[in-house]
Amino acid sequence: MSLYPDSRLNGEGLRLSYGERNVVENLSVGFPDGKITVIVGANACGKSTALRAFSRLMKPEGGVVTLDGKSIADRPSREVAKTLGLLPQSPIAPEGLSVRDLVARGRHPHQSWWKQWSDDDRIAVDAALEATGMIELAERDVDELSGGQRQRAWIAMAVAQETDLLLLDEPTTYLDIAHQLDVLDLVARLNRQHGRTIVMVLHDLNLAIRYADHIVAMRGGRLIVEGPPKEIITREFLAEVFGVAGEVVMDPIMGHPVVLPHSTIAR
Amino acid sequence: MRIRPRASVARAIAAAALVLLVVAVVAMSVGDRATNPAELVRALFGSGEENVVYAVREVRLPRVVLAVVVGAAFGIAGGISQGVLRNPLASPDVLGVSAGASVAAVGVMAIGALGGPIGLVPIPVAALVGGFGAAALIAALGFGAGFRGRSLLLVGIALSTALTGITQYLLTRMDVAGAQSAASWLTGSLNARGWDDAAPVLIGVAVVVPIVLILGHSARALIFEDDLTRNWGINGSAVRVALLACSVSLAALATSAGGPIGFVALVSGQVARRTARVADIPPILSGLIGAIIVLVADTASRTVFPVQLPVGVLTAIVGAPYLLYLLQRPRRGRGAL
Numbered sequence: 001m002s003l004y005p006d007s008r009l010n011g012e013g014l015r016l017s018y019g020e021r022n023v024v025e026n027l028s029v030g031f032p033d034g035k036i037t038v039i040v041g042a043n044a045c046g047k048s049t050a051l052r053a054f055s056r057l058m059k060p061e062g063g064v065v066t067l068d069g070k071s072i073a074d075r076p077s078r079e080v081a082k083t084l085g086l087l088p089q090s091p092i093a094p095e096g097l098s099v100r101d102l103v104a105r106g107r108h109p110h111q112s113w114w115k116q117w118s119d120d121d122r123i124a125v126d127a128a129l130e131a132t133g134m135i136e137l138a139e140r141d142v143d144e145l146s147g148g149q150r151q152r153a154w155i156a157m158a159v160a161q162e163t164d165l166l167l168l169d170e171p172t173t174y175l176d177i178a179h180q181l182d183v184l185d186l187v188a189r190l191n192r193q194h195g196r197t198i199v200m201v202l203h204d205l206n207l208a209i210r211y212a213d214h215i216v217a218m219r220g221g222r223l224i225v226e227g228p229p230k231e232i233i234t235r236e237f238l239a240e241v242f243g244v245a246g247e248v249v250m251d252p253i254m255g256h257p258v259v260l261p262h263s264t265i266a267r
Numbered sequence: 268m269r270i271r272p273r274a275s276v277a278r279a280i281a282a283a284a285l286v287l288l289v290v291a292v293v294a295m296s297v298g299d300r301a302t303n304p305a306e307l308v309r310a311l312f313g314s315g316e317e318n319v320v321y322a323v324r325e326v327r328l329p330r331v332v333l334a335v336v337v338g339a340a341f342g343i344a345g346g347i348s349q350g351v352l353r354n355p356l357a358s359p360d361v362l363g364v365s366a367g368a369s370v371a372a373v374g375v376m377a378i379g380a381l382g383g384p385i386g387l388v389p390i391p392v393a394a395l396v397g398g399f400g401a402a403a404l405i406a407a408l409g410f411g412a413g414f415r416g417r418s419l420l421l422v423g424i425a426l427s428t429a430l431t432g433i434t435q436y437l438l439t440r441m442d443v444a445g446a447q448s449a450a451s452w453l454t455g456s457l458n459a460r461g462w463d464d465a466a467p468v469l470i471g472v473a474v475v476v477p478i479v480l481i482l483g484h485s486a487r488a489l490i491f492e493d494d495l496t497r498n499w500g501i502n503g504s505a506v507r508v509a510l511l512a513c514s515v516s517l518a519a520l521a522t523s524a525g526g527p528i529g530f531v532a533l534v535s536g537q538v539a540r541r542t543a544r545v546a547d548i549p550p551i552l553s554g555l556i557g558a559i560i561v562l563v564a565d566t567a568s569r570t571v572f573p574v575q576l577p578v579g580v581l582t583a584i585v586g587a588p589y590l591l592y593l594l595q596r597p598r599r600g601r602g603a604l
């Protein structure tokens with residue numbers, strides 16, 4: 001059934017709508033295992049909505065989301081939560097919540113009301129704090145942290161959930177360029193060193209190109225093109241996906257394409 | 268540091284339980300005929316001076332138990348609803364449960380005074396029906412709000428204000444003696460109440476506490492938005508509805524037994540959260556704090572002053588300073604607020 005032989009999470013013919021308004025039409029897409037996939041597209045292209053469907057926050061009107069070959073809607077939600085983690089866009093931490101407590105909350109799917117804290121939880125929380133460089137800040141309150149630190153704390157929470165797949169909705173929103181790189185380097189490390197499959201929505205096309213192994217580009221609720229950035233990022237891509245005229249050049253140091261937008265194309 | 272994240276809650280619960288025990292011993296020792304600890308223990312087992320045994324077993328013990336269960340019920344109810352609705356103002360008394368109980372109780376007193384069958388309805392029953400009725404009305408009106416956020420709170424406040432208006436009107440139509448006894452009930456009082464009043468609340472607490480413990484693991488996650496908790500496999504709306512039902516039931520039972528004792532439901536959860544230094548409201552700790560507040564207030568109301576004051580007069584005087592102290596306390600490390 002899989003579109004990619006190595007994709008564990010797939011959407012087949014997805015139709016997603018908010019009430020009467022169709023946002024995504026006939027989307028069939030999968031995410032290569034062990035890779036970083038970035039979904040890109042203009043505002044309101046349906047990319048965040050698609051991510052919601054893949055993390056079962058939204059029920060498709062048509063089509064099916066499958067995880068390991070089985071419909072995600074038919075699987076026990078706790079089992080799914082141990083495989084598939086989600087970090088929503090700009091989540092809010094209540095005041096007085098320490099970083100360690102926040103990260104510990106990520107253990108929720110591994111716990112139950114009669115067994116609320118185990119050695120596994122402690123080890124996973126410490127490992128998540130370590131992996132995200134948050135050990136030093138563990139006892140601080142989340143709402144006292146800077147934007148970049150806060151985002152790392154949230155990622156640590158998602159890491160503590162110990163899922164093979166991690167979905168991130170615009171993890172760099174409201175961050176300056178240095179902190180964007182910082183957060184995305186962390187995400188890349190989780191992928192390379194910890195072998196997690198990453199699917200994220202990013203606004204910034206150049207950052208998407210730089211960090212993605214695989215890009216999924218959407219426009220008007222439909223899949224336009226997908227593939228490795230080096231193969232698909234062209235002037236035509238810019239025009240077709242974003243409605244922008246510009247150049248695509250090679251970054252001589254990083255060795256990946258860079259887009260130079262010049263003007264919007266009147267439609 | 269390798270600490271269990273919620274060790275502070277366990278410590279605070281142990282400390283609050285100890286404080287409650289000490290206060291309860293003091294409460295059972297003081298009165299017209301003060302007892303020393305040895306006398307108290309003997310009297311509890313039925314030996315010693317006859318009038319001491321009577322005072323301890325028949326007067327003080329039921330009243331202490333009533334104060335503890337009513338306070339615990341208000342404390343748990345307030346902690347739950349504030350946590351579920353993520354709003355420090357969203358206690359059941361603010362949401363209209365107390366106003367519903369009050370209008371029904373005063374209505375029975377006022378109409379009963381005119382004669383007829385309504386006057387035969389016991390006041391606690393009227394209050395219970397009124398409290399649940401108001402809760403049902405809020406639920407119906409707030410259904411569109413998805414049981415969360417400010418809209419439900421606003422619905423509750425609007426309903427509360429309307430019902431309080433009706434209560435005020437009834438008070439103006441009653442004769443002076445009737446109005447005075449109604450006003451005393453409206454303040455919240457444990458005078459001349461005992462086992463019969465405590466039993467229904469005790470049963471309510473005994474039913475709700477296990478539910479709260481079972482749902483607690485999911486309930487603690489409700490401090491986050493539903494996007495996050497749904498990914499964890501939590502049905503946020505179902506947990507919220509179940510917990511709010513527990514909250515209003517406890518509040519209605521407690522109001523029925525002790526009248527609408529003010530401030531306890533509102534303050535206990537906030538004190539609990541800040542004492543344990545956590546981001547959510549631990550319901551059991553909130554219940555213990557409610558019990559301490561009501562027991563201290565009730566004991567003071569019957570011993571410190573020349574006349575027995577209604578307990579509701581004192582709960583705010585007992586609870587408010589501690590909350591104000593906690594609010595003033597500087598933040599340090601993982602401090603609260």
